[in-house]
Amino acid sequence: MIGHHPDRDQIKLENVLTALGNPMRLAVVRVLAGGGEHPCGTVLSKEISKSTLTHHWRVLRDAGVIWQRPSGRAHLLSLRREDLDERFPGLLDAVLHGVRTDPDSIDQYAP
Amino acid sequence: MIGHHPDRDQIKLENVLTALGNPMRLAVVRVLAGGGEHPCGTVLSKEISKSTLTHHWRVLRDAGVIWQRPSGRAHLLSLRREDLDERFPGLLDAVLHGVRTDPDSIDQYAP
Numbered sequence: 001m002i003g004h005h006p007d008r009d010q011i012k013l014e015n016v017l018t019a020l021g022n023p024m025r026l027a028v029v030r031v032l033a034g035g036g037e038h039p040c041g042t043v044l045s046k047e048i049s050k051s052t053l054t055h056h057w058r059v060l061r062d063a064g065v066i067w068q069r070p071s072g073r074a075h076l077l078s079l080r081r082e083d084l085d086e087r088f089p090g091l092l093d094a095v096l097h098g099v100r101t102d103p104d105s106i107d108q109y110a111p
Numbered sequence: 112m113i114g115h116h117p118d119r120d121q122i123k124l125e126n127v128l129t130a131l132g133n134p135m136r137l138a139v140v141r142v143l144a145g146g147g148e149h150p151c152g153t154v155l156s157k158e159i160s161k162s163t164l165t166h167h168w169r170v171l172r173d174a175g176v177i178w179q180r181p182s183g184r185a186h187l188l189s190l191r192r193e194d195l196d197e198r199f200p201g202l203l204d205a206v207l208h209g210v211r212t213d214p215d216s217i218d219q220y221a222p
Binding site: 012013014015016017018019020021022023026087088089090091093094095097098099102105 | 127199208
């Protein structure tokens with residue numbers, strides 16, 4: 001794994017909410033919610049700079065929302081769905097439902 | 112009403128998540144979730160400065176999480192529960208469940 005990943009019981013509600021409170025990061029979570037691991041270069045628009053991506057991966061990872069692991073020259077990202085569902089039942093489902101019904105500010109960041 | 116309150120259909124998911132992504136504001140929402148209007152001086156610890164409170168009321172209000180209306184020399188606060196439940200079904204319930212199961216960082220701000 002890359003960087004710090006909190007253990008499940010160290011995941012804090014306020015950190016998860018802050019991490020999700022950004023349209024670019026919601027766009028990431030929407031892609032990862034489909035399941036599996038995704039190369040970091042494929043989950044957001046190609047227009048977004050590498051430094052911006054790196055910042056957002058760190059916020060999501062530090063909050064406990066995603067796993068990030070190296071794979072060759074790329075990183076693979078996946079959603080910590082099981083951990084989040086166990087810690088905060090219903091939260092991720094409610095957020096993903098909100099993303100589906102109000103995608104306007106998120107779609108601009110789609111790959 | 113005081114200041115800007117977005118209409119229900121203008122409430123944005125990312126703004127609600129950001130507003131809730133703070134232990135002091137989660138402490139406010141926990142109190143208001145009991146229902147009714149609460150004088151602004153009664154929902155958080157007396158230790159918190161007026162300027163800090165004013166900042167947090169604005170973040171919650173601008174995001175569409177609370178109503179804030181004047182009453183004499185005070186303001187009355189209430190949760191926009193119906194609007195939030197309509198816009199983002201299950202979100203507030205999941206957050207309040209998380210607050211109940213992991214109150215550590217929130218209790219310090221209780222009145």
